[in-house]
Amino acid sequence: MRDTILEDTEAGNGDTTSKFGMWLFLFTELFLFVVLFFVFLSYRASYPEGFHHASIRLNGVIATANTFILLTSSFAVAISIVAIRKGHKRVTIWALIVTIALGVLFLVMKGFEWREKIEHGIYPTAKGLSGLGEGENLFYGLYYLMTGLHALHVIGGIVLLFVMLCFVGNGRVSRGSYGALENSALYWHLVDIIWIYLFSFFYLVS
Amino acid sequence: MANETHNKTPGYGTFLVVWGTVLVLTIAAAASGRLLNEGLWKSFPLFIALVKTVLIASFFMNLKYERGFFRVMVFVVLGVILILGLFLYTDVGYR
Numbered sequence: 084m085r086d087t088i089l090e091d092t093e094a095g096n097g098d099t100t101s102k103f104g105m106w107l108f109l110f111t112e113l114f115l116f117v118v119l120f121f122v123f124l125s126y127r128a129s130y131p132e133g134f135h136h137a138s139i140r141l142n143g144v145i146a147t148a149n150t151f152i153l154l155t156s157s158f159a160v161a162i163s164i165v166a167i168r169k170g171h172k173r174v175t176i177w178a179l180i181v182t183i184a185l186g187v188l189f190l191v192m193k194g195f196e197w198r199e200k201i202e203h204g205i206y207p208t209a210k211g212l213s214g215l216g217e218g219e220n221l222f223y224g225l226y227y228l229m230t231g232l233h234a235l236h237v238i239g240g241i242v243l244l245f246v247m248l249c250f251v252g253n254g255r256v257s258r259g260s261y262g263a264l265e266n267s268a269l270y271w272h273l274v275d276i277i278w279i280y281l282f283s284f285f286y287l288v289s
Numbered sequence: 290m291a292n293e294t295h296n297k298t299p300g301y302g303t304f305l306v307v308w309g310t311v312l313v314l315t316i317a318a319a320a321s322g323r324l325l326n327e328g329l330w331k332s333f334p335l336f337i338a339l340v341k342t343v344l345i346a347s348f349f350m351n352l353k354y355e356r357g358f359f360r361v362m363v364f365v366v367l368g369v370i371l372i373l374g375l376f377l378y379t380d381v382g383y384r
Contacts (some may be wrong), residue, residue: 086362099356102359103359104362106359106362110366113366113370117373121373121374121377122315124377124381125377125381128381129381143319143323144321147315147319148317149294150319151312151315154308154312154315154341155308155312156305156313157345157349158304158305158308158349158370160349161349162301163327164298164351165298165299165300165301165304168298175340185292185339258338265351268349268350269350272345272346272349272350274373275345275346276342276346279338279341279342279345280338282338283318283322283334283335283337283338284335286322287318287322287334288322288331288334288371
């Protein structure tokens with residue numbers, strides 16, 4: 084598909100300093116999850132059977148649907164950047180509304196998944212967990228910790244994008260100054276990338 | 290001007306293609322996670338995750354069109370993660 088590459092040489096739009104700061108922040112967030120993934124992999128090496136049995140009990144359908152939802156939300160927020168660069172304010176606003184709505188939908192689906200597990204007595208400190216092996220206990224502990232932490236990041240991203248939506252609405256973020264929107268989108272994409280690995284490790288590879 | 294940048298970004302069409310690709314890759318990952326459970330194939334969903342990450346980082350996060358400085362920064366961080374991962378693997382593997 085032929086496409087136009089948009090160029091921008093205006094000061095402030097791709098403000099290198101703020102973008103540099105945002106990337107540094109993203110790296111700290113990345114390391115937070117990388118450490119948890121390392122913990123997951125260490126325990127997985129020690130308890131491969133327990134992790135396997137725990138993994139197949141997770142709801143892969145909801146997780147796959149959630150992956151579609153987050154990937155689509157990433158696409159929508161990327162579209163909002165192109166739209167603001169082209170000066171298409173209405174498209175920007177709708178793209179952000181779609182992104183936020185998909186973020187909320189992701190949380191709702193995650194809530195359903197958690198509720199299903201909790202109803203089966205699988206949650207931290209539950210008596211039902213004591214009947215399971217050590218590997219399964221560790222798996223579910225990490226599952227709630229990592230998906231919960233990720234959900235908090237999704238909530239943070241939704242709040243951030245809602246602020247951007249207001250800023251686009253009142254003109255504080257516009258074709259001439261959209262660095263804040265670009266940085267918020269970077270954050271949202273990182274949240275998406277982290278979910279891709281949560282999905283792979285918890286639902287597919289274990 | 291100190292803050293002046295030379296920044297590019299692709300248009301709607303490129304993002305549409307990338308979006309379609311990552312969705313197809315997600316289906317492939319979900320299917321392979323259920324069907325391929327032997328040997329190295331078990332890690333196939335992780336390979337797909339890596340490809341999706343590269344696509345999202347390159348296009349959605351604009352790294353492909355970003356200044357080289359940002360790309361170098363990302364590679365350095367990924368290198369550090371790789372080294373830490375190797376230390377972890379060595380530690381766990383030889384316990």
